[in-house]
Amino acid sequence: MNLSSRLAEVAQQLPDKEAYVYEGERCTYGELNAAISKFASGLRNIGIQKGDHIALIVGNSPHFVIGLYGALRLGATVIPINPIYTPDEISYILTNGDVKAAIAFDLLVPLFAKMEARLPQVEHVIICETPQGKEQGISLTKKMKSFTDILLSGDVQYEGPTLADDDTAVILYTSGTTGKPKGAMLTHKNLYRNAQDIANYLKINEDDRVIATLPMFHVFCLTVALNAPLMNGGTVLIVPKFSPAKIFKLAREQKATIFAGVPTMYNFLYQYEEGNPDDFRTLRLCISGGASMPVALLKNFEKKFRVIVSEGYGLSEASPVTCFNPLDRPRKPGSIGTSIMNVENKVVNEFGEEVAVGEVGELVVRGPNVMKGYYKMPEETAHAIRDGWLYTGDLAKMDEEGYFYIVDRKKDMIIVGGYNVYPREVEEVLYSHPDVIEAAVIGVPDPNFGEAVKCFVVSKNPSLTEEELIDYCRERLAKYKVPSSIEFLEELPKNTTGKILRRALKEKLTSSQA
Known part of the structure; x- marks a missing residue:
């Protein structure tokens, strides 16, 4: 069983039941399943085959649902991308992910028109119409096709090829500590089992x-x-x-x-x-x-x-849920809950040995939800998955009743409104500015978004302003990654080997606010 076949099964059992509601538009399971089959068949008609990679660059909409499930029914691998990413960020994922076709909103047509020359492997760009795009009168290039036309050209009886549990269904790109995103390969089994396990839980x-x-x-x-x-x-x-x-x-x-x-x-x-x-x-x-x-x-x-608000825990590499506060037992505020069914969590020391109850160590995970690896990154995969356990990089502890608590997040990672921001990614952009000598990025508390990105910069140009540098970042980073403030220093604190000490910057900031 997989996501596509299970949805077809639900549509057969509950054809007139509402599958989704969008802006007043209602769609039944029968109608949704028919649209998925037609879109999958339409993709096949333009040459997309099982195993091909399709980028999905649309926001919350019927286009996303039909695009995702249609591609999965065809046996293609879907790569979802944040539509607000910059051209450089989108281009990297399209290239690294070997994308053959992209599904995108019409508002991204100008961006794709500019990128066509450097994306020769992207054979098709399937455009989804929006009211805003219609108002702007956006015209398509030769490489672009209409989502609606693809849908209408398909066969409602199309069932798609046989899919194996271990076939890659989705590749989720997560920010890497090296500054380059890593593509977590999630299989049909990973996604289906985690969806059903959390639904049951x-x-x-x-x-x-x-x-x-x-x-x-x-x-x-x-x-x-x-x-x-x-x-x-x-x-x-x-x-x-x-x-x-x-x-x-x-x-x-x-x-x-x-x-x-x-x-x-x-x-x-x-x-x-x-x-x-x-x-x-x-x-x-x-x-x-x-x-x-x-x-x-x-x-x-x-x-x-x-x-009731129930907190849980997950990560892209685990499809994502591993823990949740249970509904049939007391909920513990501040805890991420207990292991969901079919998933094991434990806390280990640096040797991979489980630590005692209440002791802090690294949270590791095992189960049918754990990814098959990072796309084209065997060394990163071997580091992340050891002896069948996924090493999360998060420090945690477990109490005597099996409830887990996150003590600290992945080293130096910043979470802005639920999105992960790695300092190195922002630092790479700052370092690319001709007037920047050194840069360091940390997370600072923010009343609205949990954390905000704070930068410390050493510049060779005394006239360089905070506003100019933030504008520079805004052109090259997604909105949530853009620094909220930049502080200029004469030098950055370092250890004896010359490594910049982010902790010292955090302490400096804390002491100055005291």
């Missing part, structure tokens, strides 16, 4: 109506708010862009039962003055992930809106 069923406002290209939403409900006959309430007003209105009008978000979203919902607890009266569960949720926020949110 949280009792997601056909009565649930799940708000999908997290980005679908992010694995948290992909598995928890999209795949899990679709595998079990639930209804996905697709939200193109998060806003507190829209969430309260949607929850009330659509009688939502589950909301999934990152702590930043919960903070915005809690702070929204017009937020009415009665709007959330049908919610049976709120799910939080992507970053640790402050206990005070969790308790205040639950008290105000009279709904």
